[in-house]
Amino acid sequence: MICSQDQLALRVKVGLLSKDNVEQVPFAYKLYKSSGKSNEILARGFKEAFSRVVPIDFVGVWWAELSTFR
Numbered sequence: 001m002i003c004s005q006d007q008l009a010l011r012v013k014v015g016l017l018s019k020d021n022v023e024q025v026p027f028a029y030k031l032y033k034s035s036g037k038s039n040e041i042l043a044r045g046f047k048e049a050f051s052r053v054v055p056i057d058f059v060g061v062w063w064a065e066l067s068t069f070r
Contacts, residue, residue, distance in 0.1 A: 008059055013043050015051020024050050 014028045028050075031043045 008056075011056070013047070015047035016054050017050060018052055021050060 010028070010032045014031050017024055017028060024046075028046065031039060031046055034043075
């Protein structure tokens, strides 16, 4: 399971794929997890080629600690 922070980082690095482009998900995830200058260039190219532009207006994150509910 990917947390909301990871989802945002994934969206920034490799973009948001359309639902018709499911076959690219494993490659996008590998690019997201990889590091290095050459991988950054590949991720940028992947984003330009396969991702669609969707502006982010708001990211809401709910955080609750279990200890506060006891």
